[in-house]
Amino acid sequence: MSIQSSGKLKFSEIENEFGGNSKRSLGEYRIKQTVGEMENLPLDENIPLRSTATGPGITPTPDNNTPIKFSDFHGKRLNMIVVYGASSSYTNVRAKSDYMNYSNSHPDPEVVVVGGFRERQEATGTRKVFIHVRQNTTIQSSSANKGKRTKCSLKTGDQWTTGTHLELNIAGTIIGAGGDGGRGGDDSGGQNEVNGNSGQSGTSAIGIEDEVQKITIQSTGSVIAGAGGGGGGGGSKNDEYRRAGSGGGGGSGIPAGNGGTEGNGNGGFNGGNGSATESGNGGGGDKKASNGGGVATGGGGGGGFDGEGGEAQTKSGSDNPNNSQATDGGDGTSGTNGQGGNGGNGDAEGGNQKEGVGGPGGTNGYAITRNSGLSAPNIVINGTLKGEIDDGGVS
Numbered sequence: 001m002s003i004q005s006s007g008k009l010k011f012s013e014i015e016n017e018f019g020g021n022s023k024r025s026l027g028e029y030r031i032k033q034t035v036g037e038m039e040n041l042p043l044d045e046n047i048p049l050r051s052t053a054t055g056p057g058i059t060p061t062p063d064n065n066t067p068i069k070f071s072d073f074h075g076k077r078l079n080m081i082v083v084y085g086a087s088s089s090y091t092n093v094r095a096k097s098d099y100m101n102y103s104n105s106h107p108d109p110e111v112v113v114v115g116g117f118r119e120r121q122e123a124t125g126t127r128k129v130f131i132h133v134r135q136n137t138t139i140q141s142s143s144a145n146k147g148k149r150t151k152c153s154l155k156t157g158d159q160w161t162t163g164t165h166l167e168l169n170i171a172g173t174i175i176g177a178g179g180d181g182g183r184g185g186d187d188s189g190g191q192n193e194v195n196g197n198s199g200q201s202g203t204s205a206i207g208i209e210d211e212v213q214k215i216t217i218q219s220t221g222s223v224i225a226g227a228g229g230g231g232g233g234g235g236s237k238n239d240e241y242r243r244a245g246s247g248g249g250g251g252s253g254i255p256a257g258n259g260g261t262e263g264n265g266n267g268g269f270n271g272g273n274g275s276a277t278e279s280g281n282g283g284g285g286d287k288k289a290s291n292g293g294g295v296a297t298g299g300g301g302g303g304g305f306d307g308e309g310g311e312a313q314t315k316s317g318s319d320n321p322n323n324s325q326a327t328d329g330g331d332g333t334s335g336t337n338g339q340g341g342n343g344g345n346g347d348a349e350g351g352n353q354k355e356g357v358g359g360p361g362g363t364n365g366y367a368i369t370r371n372s373g374l375s376a377p378n379i380v381i382n383g384t385l386k387g388e389i390d391d392g393g394v395s
Contacts, residue, residue: 002126005075014073017126018043019118029073030066031055035081035112036134037171037218043115044076044128056116077128077165078121079114084172085134086110093139095131096157096210099124125161133172135220140254141177147200149365150395152176152207158371160210168206170383171218176203176226176365178253178274180260182343184245184283185235185356187265194235194356196343199248200257201362202226205387207394208370212377215368217385225365225387227251227305228340230271230282233329234356235263236346245356246283247271248329248343249307251364259283272307279307282329282341305364305386307332307341329358334386339363366392 002017003009014029021028032050033041042049050063082099084090086108102111102120111120121127131154133139145151154174160166179200186193203226206215217223230248237243246269247260259280262268272280330341343358367387370376371394379389 002078003073003076009070009073017076017078018115021117026068026070027063029115030063030068031115033114035114036083036085036132037220038081038130038132038169041079041114044079047072047076077126078118079128079130080120080124081112081114081130081132083110083112083132083134084139085137088136089138089140091140091142092145093154094157095154096160099129123161125163128165128167129160130167130169131156132169133174133221135171137172138254139172139174141203141226143177143255145203146177146257147179147362148203148395149201149363150207150369150393151203152369152394153203153205155207155394156209156212158209164210166210166212168212168215169218170216170221170223172220173222173224174205175222175224175254175276176205177255178202178226178251178257178279179229179340179362180257181229181248181250181271181280181282181340182232182260182359184232184247184260184263184268184343185346186263187235187237187242187244187267191354194237194346194354196232196234196245196356196359197260198359199229199231199251199260199340199362202228202251202253202257202365204365204367204369206368208368208374208377209394211374214378214380216380217383219382221383223367223385225367226253227257227274227279227332228362228364229257229260230307230329230332230340231343231359231361232260232263233268233283233343234346234358235265235268236348236355237353238348238350239352240350242266243346244268245343245346245358248340248359248361249280249282249332250274251307251340251362252277252279252305274307279305279332279340281307282343305332305334305338330361332361364388366390369394
């Protein structure tokens with residue numbers, strides 16, 4: 001800590017930490033500042049507030065009624081806030097780099113020094129830094145990160161000065177990318193070609209690369225993992241009939257996952273595309289609807305969280321009295337470590353059978369992931385948190 005935690009304090013010690021004021025008055029350090037959706041901030045926690053608001057553009061008014069004393073400053077730190085909110089959306093944020101690069105020529109995101117008595121300090125080891133995402137602001141991933149679970153929409157950075165007190169305050173949205181659905185299996189070729197392809201994993205929302213003490217998700221805030229894509233359904237063939245597998249549904253996120261395409265051949269369907277809030281459904285299975293029997297395939301698996309698996313179809317015709325053994329695509333799951341649904345399996349009767357296996361669904365990204373060896377932060381949730389929290393790593 002910059003200011004000693006006990007004992008007699010000199011006024012110069014307070015000035016060295018927070019900056020000087022023109023009156024050299026302890027009372028001038030009573031402030032009440034709002035930055036974005038972080039309201040009524042003191043100079044640091046538990047330093048007395050003014051009775052009226054202060055901050056840029058606010059005409060100061062006298063405040064001689066709020067008691068303040070030297071001991072209120074024991075153990076206190078300069079507070080600085082990295083504010084994402086001048087733009088409505090940001091992609092692949094790197095908070096430490098943004099903090100260091102802030103200047104008149106790079107004003108977004110803004111860095112606000114609480115109290116305004118000094119400029120941003122590059123050395124943060126004795127300071128407190130907040131990363132604040134404003135309401136109606138979204139931090140998202142990029143398409144290039146799809147399929148990579150440890151890629152994160154917001155990374156804290158890993159080179160903050162040793163001793164930095166780091167917090168996140170989320171009033172907007174941080175969301176990962178949805179994984180694409182897997183392609184359906186072909187209706188001909190070798191066994192590998194009739195199998196459905198895997199769905200992609202979703203990417204993660206927050207990646208912690210240095211010690212973070214606290215994460216606050218305000219009532220308007222959301223931290224959402226990207227959902228995994230559904231696996232592609234298996235294709236199938238026999239001596240006479242064949243059917244391609246359907247594609248898996250795309251996972252929800254920003255950008256959302258694309259639905260997987262049907263396999264080469266006859267009868268498959270594309271999976272549904274995901275959106276920011278909903279995963280796409282897997283494509284349905286198909287059948288050969290002619291007397292003499294058909295070859296049914298499994299439907300593509302649904303995207304993670306809430307996508308529905310495509311339904312397999314039953315065979316028809318007097319030569320095939322039994323129901324098909326083709327399976328439905330699995331639904332996406334929304335548990336702690338949910339994922340896209342698995343693709344359904346194809347089924348064939350008769351000679352020279354090839355029955356494709358559905359591809360596995362992609363794993364959802366993390367809501368919050370951290371590098372191994374870092375402490376778990378205190379998390380205060382007043383808004384929405386969707387996805388797993390773990391030390392799964394950041395890349």
